[in-house]
Amino acid sequence: MxxxxxxxxxxxxxxxxxxxxxxxxxxxxxxxxxxxxxxxxxxxxxxxxxxxxxxxxxxxxxxxxxxxxxxxxxxxxxxxxxxxxxxxxxxxxxxxxxxxxxxxxxxxxxxxxxxxxxxxxxxxxxxxxxxxxxxxxxxxxxxxxxxxxxxxTRLLFYNKGLFDAAGIDAPQTWDDISSDAEALKKKGVTYPFALPLGPEESQAETLMWMLSGNGGYTDDAGTYVIDSAANVETFKWLQSDLVGKGLTGPVAPGKLDRATAFEAFTKGEVGMLNGHPTLMEDAEKKGIEVGMVPLPGADGPTEGSMGxxxxxxxxxxxxxxxxxxxxxxxxxxxxxxxxxxxxxxxxxxxxxxxxxxxxxxxxxxxxxxxxxLPNSQLYPFGKTSWAQVSEAVKEKIGSAVEPNGNPEIVLGDIAAVARDAESAQ
CATH class of the missing domain: 3.40.190.10 (Periplasmic binding protein-like II)
Structure with missing residues (x-):
């Protein structure tokens, strides 16, 4: 897409x-x-x-x-x-x-x-x-x-069978995601929450999480705000409440590509992940009963989806x-x-x-x-700098959620790439 x-x-x-x-x-x-x-x-x-x-x-x-x-x-x-x-x-x-x-x-x-x-x-x-x-x-x-x-567009997918076995409901907030993932982990689910921040398509996963924390790549005027306070807080939460608690599975998010995460979901190894329509069909063909909800945010469902x-x-x-x-x-x-x-x-x-x-x-x-779709947020496609920024996200964002990573520094580094790319035009 x-x-x-x-x-x-x-x-x-x-x-x-x-x-x-x-x-x-x-x-x-x-x-x-x-x-x-x-x-x-x-x-x-x-x-x-x-x-x-x-x-x-x-x-x-x-x-x-x-x-x-x-x-x-x-x-x-x-x-x-x-x-x-x-x-x-x-x-x-x-x-x-x-x-x-x-x-x-x-x-x-x-x-x-x-x-x-x-x-x-x-x-x-x-x-x-x-x-x-x-x-x-x-x-x-x-x-x-x-x-x-x-x-x-993207929605949060969850495996209904795994959720039923763990006695949990679809999440609506970040706290729900964390508590649901902990319940899934106790049931032996391989990837309670699959978080693909590897180089294949991490620019998409990144935007989804930014939006869930009331942030994004740009502000309403189209200016890059990659290292905004909202974005930093979002990645601090991912680092501490998902990755830090061992809820994202055996592969580090920075090494996990979307294709691998999707394949694991179709095998019944993933409790939750962000997905698109093709995954829905692929999973159901493999007998996975799929639930879908808007990506939960800090205080409730995210109002705008990523498109x-x-x-x-x-x-x-x-x-x-x-x-x-x-x-x-x-x-x-x-x-x-x-x-x-x-x-x-x-x-x-x-x-x-x-x-x-x-x-x-x-x-x-x-x-x-x-x-x-009508209320979705897309990448800043109209910026010629976006190609460079996207590559920087793919290269760097996984390190923001590592146990010893620093989200503020990593997002700041990506923001610097964006500024340089903009000024070079």
Whole structure:
């Protein structure tokens, strides 16, 4: 759910015929010849192998679009999440930008002037249909450049069977988490609370906990406040009341990746952890009865969930503004948005598709995640500095909760990286 929904749903490289990454025009296109244009689209793979690769979705979408839009062809290249952002960056650097990219980050391209703003590509009805919280996260200097593609939110997952065996109820506060974890530990649960602060996706786990303590990466004005008093207190609590009491399992949080924690949950080895929709389905397939509640906060349930989004963008290089816009207007029709969300248990990013999902009983398992999305807090995607800050979090945050760690110093170090990155712009 970029890193978001990867972070989240990392796929392997699709086994597909490699499509050329350089511009291919079936006619003169922008030069004014036959009017035929070939759009290059590079997209991330949300699948876990060839059998559920995103390639099929994009090939089907391209074929349907071409049928309705004679004269425009769409060449699709799907790459794994571990490669796609780097490959697009290399293409742009080499002067071979795609026309459309569906990847994890947009801000650097927007700042460099490489992208069309949404207002120059999309029909008004398309642009206005994005959920406001996601649309806001896609803006640079007030203009929308990163078009939300799919989204996810996070809730606290707990194993109902383990909770019943320990005679405990779902937690609502930090104190509840600690006492529930102690009860689970007494019952021999391997990971009473799995706390993945390893390098895979600790920037997500970090934000969830910051929000639960009334903090966050930035303030309302968008300024980094990583080492705020609220954030420091949150990590002091994690250090003393979870890690320090031996309630986070046999692997130190700084060494525990999300994928490992999720796998342990599906095996019945985890009492509680923060999860997303895909984990719900995976766990239930393994016979785990899953309970879900908003992440507990210091005094009660956290009011805003963490949200994750990935992005679509249109590059200026080949001059195909109108054709890109036509394709994007088509891609964001409800049936197409919902088809992708359905395929990967993700959330739609438009108001109309969200309303349709909410009204459909077959999507009931996703309704709690869907209701959390409008008020969700996303990473500061619009900051070109975010990539550096995210890497610093992945590298350092695990040490904040070590027995001899110092949360104030660790958060201060990350805040210094943020300041330096901001000043370098």
């Amino acid at each position: 970029g890193q978001a929904v990867q972070r989240r749903f990392v796929g392997v490289t699709a086994v597909v015929a490699a499509l050329g990454l350089t511009a291919a025009l079936s006619g003169c296109g922008a030069d004014g010849g036959s009017g035929d244009v070939t759009l290059k689209l590079v997209a991330a793979d949300y699948g876990t192998g060839a059998e559920n690769s995103s390639q099929k979705y994009w090939d089907d979408l391209a074929a349907a679009f071409e049928k309705k839009n004679p004269g425009i062809r769409v060449d699709v290249t799907v790459r794994s999440w571990k490669d796609v952002d780097r490959e697009v960056a290399e293409m742009v650097k080499a002067g071979e930008a795609p026309d459309i990219a569906q990847i994890g980050a947009y801000a650097e391209y927007a700042e460099a002037g490489d992208l069309y703003p949404a207002s120059e590509m999309l029909a008004i009805r398309t642009e206005s249909n994005f959920l406001p919280s996601l649309s806001d996260a896609g803006k640079v200097r007030g203009s929308l450049y990163g078009l939300p593609f799919v989204a996810s 994750v989004a990935d992005w679509m963008m249109g590059f200026k290089q080949n001059g195909h503004r109108k054709e890109i816009g036509r394709f994007l207007d088509f891609a964001y029709q409800d049936e197409n948005v919902l088809a992708f969300a359905d395929a990967y248990d993700l959330l739609p990013v438009t108001g109309s598709a969200s309303a349709e999902m909410e009204a459909d009983a077959k999507h009931k398992p996703l309704h709690d995640f869907l209701s959390a």
